[in-house]
Amino acid sequence: MANVGLLFVGAVLFMNGLMLLGKVDSRSAAIFNLFVGGLQVFTPIYLIIAAGDDSRAIMLASGIFLFGFTYLYVGIGLLMGLDTTGVGYYSLFVAIVALGFSFASFRLVNDKPFGVIWLYWAFLWFLFFLLLGLKIEALTTYVGWVTAIEGWVTGVIPAFLLLTGYWVTENYNETAIALGAFGVLAFASLWFVTRNRHPGRPAEDYGASGYVAGSHG
Numbered sequence: 432m433a434n435v436g437l438l439f440v441g442a443v444l445f446m447n448g449l450m451l452l453g454k455v456d457s458r459s460a461a462i463f464n465l466f467v468g469g470l471q472v473f474t475p476i477y478l479i480i481a482a483g484d485d486s487r488a489i490m491l492a493s494g495i496f497l498f499g500f501t502y503l504y505v506g507i508g509l510l511m512g513l514d515t516t517g518v519g520y521y522s523l524f525v526a527i528v529a530l531g532f533s534f535a536s537f538r539l540v541n542d543k544p545f546g547v548i549w550l551y552w553a554f555l556w557f558l559f560f561l562l563l564g565l566k567i568e569a570l571t572t573y574v575g576w577v578t579a580i581e582g583w584v585t586g587v588i589p590a591f592l593l594l595t596g597y598w599v600t601e602n603y604n605e606t607a608i609a610l611g612a613f614g615v616l617a618f619a620s621l622w623f624v625t626r627n628r629h630p631g632r633p634a635e636d637y638g639a640s641g642y643v644a645g646s647h648g
Contacts, residue, residue, distance in 0.1 A: 434593040436467075436474045436495065441586020443467040443502060448579025451571055457509050464506030471499030487540065494532045497525045501556075519564025522556040529553035543607035548585045551614055555581050573625045577618055584613070 446463055449455040475495040482488035504518045533549035536542045558574045561567045592598040599606075 432474055433478060433492070433495065434590050436471055437586055438590035438594070439467045439470060439586075440498065441582045441588075441590060444582030444586055445579050446582075447505070448575045448577070448582060451575030451578060461506045461509035464502045464509070468499050468502030468504075468506055471495050471502060475499070490535065491540070494528075497528060501525060515563035515566070519560050519562070519566075522559035523564060526553045526556035526560060529556060541603075543603045544589070544610060547607045547610040547614070548589065551581055551585045551610075554614075554618070569626075573622060576621055576625060580617065580621075584610070 443463055446455055446460050450457055450460040475492040478492035478495075479489050482492065501518070501521065504521060507513070508515070508518055529549050529552045533546050533553065536546035536549055555577060558570065558577060562570050562574050589598065
């Protein structure tokens with residue numbers, strides 16, 4: 432069930448990235464954020480109930496709430512035209528907690544690929560904090576591209592491989608290294624490509640504004 436949620440996390444990240452790039456209307460993106468946010472709140476509740484006394488399963492499921500609440504916050508904020516500082520500082524909280532889940536994935540669960548994916552999410556939510564909390568609007572284009580790319584790299588592709596049985600556990604080390612190398616090279620290169628570009632649509636033009644959101648299922 433968590434893998435199904437992860438698939439739609441990829442979709443909402445992709446859509447939110449396009450919204451920041453000025454390709455998707457913010458109010459239409461808000462509706463999809465509410466759909467995925469609701470799914471990502473229902474899913475961990477179900478998983479925690481099903482886990483019983485399995486503390487490790489409960490720990491893994493609890494991380495999904497971080498993103499479910501983000502999507503709901505974003506969707507409601509977009510529809511109501513709220514200031515972005517609240518979701519921006521919440522994103523800072525998520526970025527810090529994501530580092531803890533990355534550590535847990537590496538050391539407690541021995542899932543190195545998702546340890547790297549949690550680092551992707553920590554980086555993304557820190558960018559959301561800079562853009563939405565501190566309102567550094569020069570980052571809009573960069574954050575839009577990072578969000579859209581992470582939708583596929585951390586959401587759609589891993590979820591599809593997990594759902595189809597092609598997520599090969601024997602190659603965890605190689606997968607983690609490949610994910611890490613791709614992230615560093617892609618996002619560093621993207622920074623040099625986009626840093627001198629003016630955003631196509633400044634954050635305040637969204638009403639609730641450059642709202643975005645990351646998540647994991």
